[in-house]
Amino acid sequence: MTNEELKTQLSIIHTSLTFEEGGEWINAVVPATEWKALALHLRRHGSFLFDYLFCLTCVDWKSHLTMVYHLTSTTARHSLVVKAKLDRNRPEIPTVADIWRTAEFHEREVFELFGVNFTGHPDLRLLILPDGWEGRFPMRKDYDDPINMIKL
Amino acid sequence: MYRETEILQEPDPALEGAGDMVINVGPQHPSTHGVLHLVITLNGETIKKVEPHLGYIHRSIEKMCESLSFRQFIYSTSRMDYLSSHINNHGCCLCVEKGLQVEIPARAQTIRVLMDELTRIASHVLWWGAMAMDVGALTPFFHAFREREMINDIMEETCGARLTMNYMVPGGVMFDLHPNFIRRVKEFIVHFRSKLPEYDELVTNNIIFQNRTRGVGRISREDAISFGCTGPTARGSGISCDIRKIYPYELYQKLQFEEIIEHGTDCYSRYMVRIKELHQSLSIIEQLIDNIPEGEFQAKTKAVLKLPKGEFYSRVETARGEFGVYIVSEGGTTPYRIKFRSPGFSNLSALDHMCRGQKIGDMIAIMGSLDLVIPDIDR
Numbered sequence: 329m330t331n332e333e334l335k336t337q338l339s340i341i342h343t344s345l346t347f348e349e350g351g352e353w354i355n356a357v358v359p360a361t362e363w364k365a366l367a368l369h370l371r372r373h374g375s376f377l378f379d380y381l382f383c384l385t386c387v388d389w390k391s392h393l394t395m396v397y398h399l400t401s402t403t404a405r406h407s408l409v410v411k412a413k414l415d416r417n418r419p420e421i422p423t424v425a426d427i428w429r430t431a432e433f434h435e436r437e438v439f440e441l442f443g444v445n446f447t448g449h450p451d452l453r454l455l456i457l458p459d460g461w462e463g464r465f466p467m468r469k470d471y472d473d474p475i476n477m478i479k480l
Numbered sequence: 481m482y483r484e485t486e487i488l489q490e491p492d493p494a495l496e497g498a499g500d501m502v503i504n505v506g507p508q509h510p511s512t513h514g515v516l517h518l519v520i521t522l523n524g525e526t527i528k529k530v531e532p533h534l535g536y537i538h539r540s541i542e543k544m545c546e547s548l549s550f551r552q553f554i555y556s557t558s559r560m561d562y563l564s565s566h567i568n569n570h571g572c573c574l575c576v577e578k579g580l581q582v583e584i585p586a587r588a589q590t591i592r593v594l595m596d597e598l599t600r601i602a603s604h605v606l607w608w609g610a611m612a613m614d615v616g617a618l619t620p621f622f623h624a625f626r627e628r629e630m631i632n633d634i635m636e637e638t639c640g641a642r643l644t645m646n647y648m649v650p651g652g653v654m655f656d657l658h659p660n661f662i663r664r665v666k667e668f669i670v671h672f673r674s675k676l677p678e679y680d681e682l683v684t685n686n687i688i689f690q691n692r693t694r695g696v697g698r699i700s701r702e703d704a705i706s707f708g709c710t711g712p713t714a715r716g717s718g719i720s721c722d723i724r725k726i727y728p729y730e731l732y733q734k735l736q737f738e739e740i741i742e743h744g745t746d747c748y749s750r751y752m753v754r755i756k757e758l759h760q761s762l763s764i765i766e767q768l769i770d771n772i773p774e775g776e777f778q779a780k781t782k783a784v785l786k787l788p789k790g791e792f793y794s795r796v797e798t799a800r801g802e803f804g805v806y807i808v809s810e811g812g813t814t815p816y817r818i819k820f821r822s823p824g825f826s827n828l829s830a831l832d833h834m835c836r837g838q839k840i841g842d843m844i845a846i847m848g849s850l851d852l853v854i855p856d857i858d859r
Contacts, residue, residue, distance in 0.1 A: 350790045350791055351790065351791045351792070351793065352793070353793075355791075379702075379705050379706070380705050380708065381708060382708060382710075382795075382802065382804065382821060383793070383804055383806060383819065383821045385806060385817075385819040387808055387816075387817045388817070396806075396819075398793065398804075398806075402705055402719065402720075402721070405726070428706055428708070429703070429706040429707045429708075429829070429830075429833075430706065430707050430708030430826050430829055432829065433825065433826070433828075433829040434825075455533075455534055455535065456534050456535035456538045456858065457535060457538075458535070466540060466543060467540075467542065467543055
């Protein structure tokens, strides 16, 4: 499907989606609570079949956090970017580790670096950071470490 | 993070997990090729679970890049996957160029592709030696280093470095080719062509090697996609995922080469993909080496680069798989946020799935066939 077709199809099935301009792909913004239902639909529905989650990350916008999911279909070769705004003080979004297994590691990484709580994640523990790091999120913009700040 | 090895002496069926043994492999273990720490749960010799512990060389490159300019941050990516540093730099340059919308001169494009393929050969050759060493054959490692040295010498002459080349810049490459480059690459092609049958004799057709790798570490097509496997790991499971073919960048559209896909889904298939890719890379170099166009090696760009506000994503095929760069720009001279989608990170996440039910000795072969580079995983 082309980007335009994707956009029309998506706006039919999910009325709460909004679209952002920019980039080479369609940027769909979804409320965090509805992400799981949309993800299941995107993975299973015959006209989408997004089976490959190739990038999962988070961006700290100082006022809020944005989860960014890059999806593509290995059969139909179309791609889509889904974004979800999260509250910075209590970031919470349902996990998609049961839909795309690669999300398990990527979500653990985002969990420790940004402090996003993925509800329903099978194994939400620190992955890269050492034990006892909980409560400080190094990739957030306001993170400050008086001893060893990573800055060049 | 480090866990004591606990051995339950007397198995008690009333206890959950009785009879299981937890073993730490690494962080300093020769077969992990770096500081990777695996906590393995065993039942006898059969693996029940593999749990990777990462972060021993986490340098937070993504955070570092937020305070580096669009010219500077490219060099930190050489330190991620140090065996395909050219290709990592290439991916970053493509992303910056996408934002700047500059045309790359034909000469620079050719040089870039040549360097990419030489890097791919160097990386695959080193992997070939290391994989054979993992399953118990030491000699191939020295054969591999003989060829790798030749490529490193070629790189040293043109780029001035042997490992972290930092040769690509937004708009082209940093210097023109060394006058000896074409002659030495041609010498290398002749030499390597004569040695490739030796590779097959030594390892590929070796019955011990085949017994160690055939039917070991299976991952089905669907699982490999779900785990986000890319590169030879995924192509060994029958997935067409070569970025050079699906989303061609630079010259790859005009070149004659095949995407290697094997359907065995085991370690041997992944091995065969890489061995056949050596031939393909060699043929790409042969097509280009006599046809390097004259002209500029670098497009004119401003001294201080500013990317327009927006998001940019580009991907390239490294020796290990799909390397993606995601830049969020606010219109300034430094990126607001950078994410590197490294192939090793996703490939490693499938390790647990591949190892379950296998013997502990097979785990070493499986890890070898994944071609893990730890700095690429930790970033």
